[in-house]
Structure formats: structure tokens, C-alpha cells
Amino acid sequence: MIPIVAVVGGGQLARMMAAPATALGLRLRVLVESHEAAAALPAHETVVGLPADPDAIARLLAHPRPAALTWEHEHIPAEVFEAAEAAGVPARPGLHALLFAQDKIEMRTRMDALGLPNPAWAHVETEADVEAFLAVHGGHGVLKTARGGYDGKGVRVISSPAEATDWLRAAADGGPRVLIEEKVPFDRELAVLIARRPSGESRAWPTVESVQRGGVCSEVIAPAPDLPAHIAEEAAEIGRTVAESLDVTGVLAVEMFLAGDRILVNELAMRPHNSGHWTIDGAVTCQFEQHLRAVLDLPLGDTSPTAPWTVMANVLGGRRSSLTDALAEVDDAGAKVQLYGKGVRHGRKVGHVNVSAPTRDEAYDRAVTAAAIVRDGGQA
């Protein structure tokens, strides 16, 4: 009997689980929105439907019964977890953990309770709440919807209560709650990626630096350059604390700000994450294999890097309307291009490039150059 892993969500994260699922002799059954989803082609089995559709979830959990259910995005209704439990299929990670990736107010509250370093923040319900926060934090702050934001959406830097009015009104009408955070004058952003299996073993990859442009991750540098040992240890410790305290199984990413010597938790993702794509070509075990191992409670793989430096550069939709000819134009034999099989739209993540090299500058320059050629063509 081939073990089946069921995945909710058909984007590139599910797509990139297919290769290690094949290598490990597993069968990957993926719930995709349509046959055009990024994961539909390489998935070993597909169920077409939405996470909110009970019939689709029933087919995802049907005989032969999956050994585990996991997901590749956080927009998963609680009913999916109830259906999994009723079917006797362990959901990993579970709903208790997902909550902290779904809801930023729940997450901040829990980070505070665990004594982990948060930016100053407040749940705001009125303009007066916002005004009070701004008054003690230098007149500006970062307004966020507690749920539903990603890649810069649901996030807004404000300096007056009036800029919060629409979201506060929506929250009062039953929309997502709103929080405000201090605008951290950070020097750079770090991410810790860690995997944990139900029986307790956990393994982290080296902490990386994530370079953002316009609220979207542009490049990831592994390892994070020039990180003082005590900072690296603190970041790793935060990752371990979150994984264990929240009882996460699978891969977890903790995004952090580094401001001088101060580390602050920014966001959690309880799934493979863009900050870990470098591991596909730059580590002994990639995050997608590790996630499958973790959710099946198999021994975790070695997270050591295979090169001094690996840089991942995202390919966002640009001048090319199709990526079909891109590979022919990349003039760098060591640039590892991964395409997601998605239609190109401006700014949409449609692929990435990894480059490993003996120096950071070389890895960075080559990855960025190759990604630009994939995105825009040779005139980039």
C-alpha cells in the first residue's frame, strides 16, 4: 500500500511537494481549484474543488484513506479539520496551530504570552484606539487586518486615524479585526525555517535573510550574512519555541525583523514557505521533502547547506507573457530555474531561481540576473 498524503491547495507549494513525494515512494493527492492550478500537472491524484466544499473534502479523504492531511495555504475552514478527524486522517499541522498563522491578533497575543519579542501592538476597534497608539509611537504605525493579508495586501502604513476608517468600519460590520503595530525601524528581515514531527524531533535550516520589495519577497540569502552568533541563536530559539509551544507539525516559517540587536517576530507561516525555496538546490534536504517526512512522522532529513552561499530570486510576472522561451535565454549553467506552471500576470510569483556559489556577491548577482532574464527576456 502506497502511503497517501492529501494536500489542500493547488499552488506552487503543493506543486513542489510532488518531486519529493515521488522520490519517497508516496502518492500525493491534491485538492486543486481547477485543472489549470500549478499543482494539477505534477500531482499524483487531483480532486477539483474548493476547501469550503464538503463534497470535495470528502473526495480528498476518501478510500484509499490518506496517511495524513496537510495544506499549502492558510485559508482552510475549520470544517476541513472536522472532516479529517471524522475520517480518522490526522491533519498536520492541526487547527490549533493554524489559528496563529490565520489570525495576527491571535498570533501577537500568543507571542506575548510566550515571552517572545513582539513589536508594540494593539487591537484597534475605533479611530480613538488608533489615535492613542499613534500618540505614543511617534505618530505612525502599521495597520493590519488580522486575517486575509499576504504579500503586502492587508497591510498599510498610516500616520492618522482617518487612514484606518475603512478597515475599522469593515471590522465593525463583521469583517476581519484590525491591529496596529509600531513601525519597526528594522535593518533587515530574517526568516527561520524549522520542521517538527509529531513524535517531537525538530530540525531547523540556517537562518536566512529575506529581501523585500514592495511588500513582496524579492530575494532570500542563505545563510543570513554577517549574523552575530547570539542573534543567530536567538532566532533559532524563537523558531524552536514557536514550533514546540504551538505544537506545530510540518514545516514552519517565522519571519522576523532585525533592528540593531533587537529581533522581533513579524509573521508565522505553518507550511513550506518562500523563504525556504533555496533549500531545493542548497540544502541536503529541501523543505518540501521535510514537510512530507514531518507530516508522516518519518525521521527528518539533514538540513545542512550544500554550498557556502545560496541565493533564491523570485520571478514575478514581468515583460514576458509566457515563460516558454525563458530557459533558452538563461546564459548561466548553474542557475537552477524552477517554473510554477502558472499564467503570467504582472507581479505574480511565477517561478524562482536558485544559485549556489562560493561568495555571497556571486550567488546574489547571478540569481538576480537569471531571474530578470526569465521575467523580462535578454534585454532586462
Place this chain on the structure above:
Amino acid sequence: MIPIVAVVGGGQLARMMAAPATALGLRLRVLVESHEAAAALPAHETVVGLPADPDAIARLLAHPRPAALTWEHEHIPAEVFEAAEAAGVPARPGLHALLFAQDKIEMRTRMDALGLPNPAWAHVETEADVEAFLAVHGGHGVLKTARGGYDGKGVRVISSPAEATDWLRAAADGGPRVLIEEKVPFDRELAVLIARRPSGESRAWPTVESVQRGGVCSEVIAPAPDLPAHIAEEAAEIGRTVAESLDVTGVLAVEMFLAGDRILVNELAMRPHNSGHWTIDGAVTCQFEQHLRAVLDLPLGDTSPTAPWTVMANVLGGRRSSLTDALAEVDDAGAKVQLYGKGVRHGRKVGHVNVSAPTRDEAYDRAVTAAAIVRDGGQA
């Protein structure tokens, strides 16, 4: 339009093309014998049928038309190439090259013509031919059927003409022709793996040592240990000469004997090859990605190793009747296990393990240990 690569043959070599096909944004359409074939699960599209079935080949070549046709074993009727040509689909490598992997007499004849080092050999049709060869080669030789042999089948060490009678009679009755080769007192076996694209670019991986047991490859050590520079250069030059002279496109393996300072060509394989599985975890570009790049005439990837040593150990069918529990028992986080999704039969290749390490002994011991646990369980 997603480029389609059509593959004849549904074994583990086609199976391992699926992961890089996904990464490169391709669609892999595979002709499989049945839905239980190793490649059936990860293939992006399957056509069920045999290479000798014109209807199956027509479906393999049907709209949307593949950008290239390739194959993962040598048992391909000429009609497949005719059908591809009629459909306007380039077959890579082509029939002119395949011949030398299909037929050992054609291969030996061509190696001689190219001035490449062959063992002494002769096409034999009668027992008298055999007797004459044995008389001048120390009384023993290696008898081979020109076609159809693999993994020790179709090969027999003999010391009297009577031991050749059955194959000679079969040849006279229209069966495969028979040749005899000197029994080379070789010290070890080497393999050169090289990829070549139609526009001419070729790239070779470092020459490896292949360790055989019972006529079947047991381990591959990359790079081949303690290889004198002039031997390494001669091996690489043989690879280049074969690839160019025979106009091979795709990945080509040349297996060689090393006897003292003497290199001799043993066999050719014009496809990804067991001796190249180490590249999946031990080189910047693995043989399966390179094969896809080569048959699509895309720029070839970097063939540099990512570790000082990588050892591949084959998993042959052993005490376990199912490999489902094997992964839970491998107690080596750096052992990269690849399972082929095939039913276990004694001696059948059902997977492999790669281990990269700073020393050869460490890589070898760990790979062999992990492969034994996958094969037989923890008591191995």
C-alpha cells in the same frame, strides 16, 4: 503552450524525469506498459501501450504535438522513429545512434572504426569460430548476445565451444547474433556520463567508478577514486568522441574497464543511466534534468559535483516484500532515499540511496548501510 516531451518506456528512468520536467515547466507524456509502471504515477500524462503498438505510438505523438520524443530503454522498434518523423517530432537520440546501444556487434565494429579501445572480440557463428577465439585468448572468453542483454543477462563466461551451442543455434534460427570478447582482467569499472544537445554543446560529469556484483551495478562512487589524470582525460575523451561521432543527443553513458593503465570500452547506453543516479543529490544538474534540456536543445546545466564524494547504492529486492516501512527505519538523516514505486522481487532494482560526505569511506559506508536497511530492514 507548455512544451511536451514524449518518453517511450515507463520504468524508473522515465519516473525520475518527472521532477525536473515539473521544475522546468514542461509536460512529460510517458508511454507506459500499464498503470502500475514506475513512471505512471508521476508522469504528467500517460499513454498505456507497448512501443510495438502503432496506435499507442500515435497517441504518444498526438496533438498537442511533443517538442521531442525520447526513450528510457533501448528496445524501441524502428517504426517508432518513422512515426515520429512522419509526425514532425524530432526523436532524440535518433535511430542512427540507438543502433549502437541496441547491438553490441554494431557497437564494437564502430568503436574499432573510431580507433577507440575495444577488448579483443569476434562475431561468432559456429563452434569452430568460438574455438579459434578461445585458442588465442587463454582458453576463456565472454560470450554475449548482440541484442537483448542487460544486468548480467545475455552474458556468459565460457571456456569451451560447447557452452556456446544454444546461443549459436538460436542465432542461426533468427535469434540475436553472438559475439565473444576477451575476458579482460580489469581492476575496476568506470563510467563516463555526458550530455549533448543537437546544436553541439556537450557537458560531462566527473568519471565515476561502478562496483558490480553478479553482473549488476551495486554501488557507484563519484568521482572514481585515485584516478590518474591521464586516465581521467582519456575516459572523458572517449565519452566526447562517442557522443560526437555517433551524433548522440541527450545523456549517454560509456561503461569502461580499467585494467592497469588500459581503458577499454565495455558498453554504451544512450539514455540516463544507473551510473548517473548520484547526480540527483551530488551534482548541480542531475542527469534527468540534463537529458530533458539536451533533447529540447536548451542550454546544458553545470555538471559540477556539490560535495567531495557522493556514493550511490542500489536497492535490489531483498527480505522486505514492501518498502512502505523502510523510510521510518533509515537512521541516517543525510541518506537520500529514492524509491521507484515498483513491486519488490528478489534482485530487482527498486530504489537507490545517495550519500554525500567529505570522505569516500564515509559516503560509501553510509550509502551501503542505508540501502541494506531499505532492502532488508533494521536487522540487515
